[in-house]
Amino acid sequence: xxxxxxxxxxxxxxxxxxxxxxxxxxxxxxxxxxxxxxxxxxxxxxxxxxxxxxxxxxxxxxxxxxxxxxxxxxxxxxxxxxxxxxxxxxxxxxxxxxxxxxxxxxxxxxxxxxxxxxxxxxxxxxxxxxxxxxxxxxxxxx
Numbered sequence: 001x002x003x004x005x006x007x008x009x010x011x012x013x014x015x016x017x018x019x020x021x022x023x024x025x026x027x028x029x030x031x032x033x034x035x036x037x038x039x040x041x042x043x044x045x046x047x048x049x050x051x052x053x054x055x056x057x058x059x060x061x062x063x064x065x066x067x068x069x070x071x072x073x074x075x076x077x078x079x080x081x082x083x084x085x086x087x088x089x090x091x092x093x094x095x096x097x098x099x100x101x102x103x104x105x106x107x108x109x110x111x112x113x114x115x116x117x118x119x120x121x122x123x124x125x126x127x128x129x130x131x132x133x134x135x136x137x138x139x140x141x142x
Contacts, residue, residue, distance in 0.1 A: 003106040005029040006136075008036070008096045008126070011068040014111025018141040019072060022109035023079045025139065029107075031076070031083040034099050035068045036092040037061035062087065093129035100134050108138040 007022050009015045022031060039061065069085040076083040088095035100108055112127040131138045 002026075002028045002030050004032060004104060006032045006034065006096070006100055006103070006105040006108045007072075008092070008108070008110050008130070009033050009068060009072045010035060010092075010111075011071045012111060012113065014113055014141060016071075016075060016111070018109050018111035018139075019075050020079065021139075021141050023076075023081050025109065026107070031081060032086065032099065032103060032105060033069065033072045033076075033083045034086045034088055034096060035065045035072070036095045037065045037087060037089045038092055039089050040091055058089075061089070093126045093133075096126065096130050097133055100130070100136055105136055107136055108134055110138060110140055112140045112142050 003026055005022050005026050007015075007019050009019060019033065022029070037058075039058070041061075065087040069087065072083065072085060086099070088099065096108070096110070099105070108130060110127050110130055112125070127140050131140060
């Protein structure tokens with residue numbers, strides 16, 4: 001049975017490199033590509049003075065996720081690989097770990113922006129959280 005490989009994808013250069021590397025590292029793998037609509041930026045308390053529809057912000061996040069997955073599919077097409085794409089909503093690291101835990105994947109290949117020091121502390125590192133808490137082996141690509 002071919003290995004199932006999870007590749008988180010945010011359409012950044014490291015994520016693009018990680019996806020291409022996953023195809024090389026696991027030439028006979030089955031690929032699950034997940035993007036996360038990060039809802040941590042959405043307001044939890046509606047602003048009554050604002051006429052904006054709160055669900056419009058959520059729709060915009062989901063539209064962006066659809067665009068990211070289209071980019072992943074284009075990369076997969078260039079490599080002649082079929083991928084299974086998924087969109088999750090929530091906190092990126094938690095959603096990636098949830099997929100790794102519940103979707104019977106064998107390996108995670110994730111891009112890393114390579115931040116360190118203060119930048120990593122301020123911005124966080126999804127890749128670092130995934131590496132530390134993943135139930136399966138993780139390969140990071142920088």
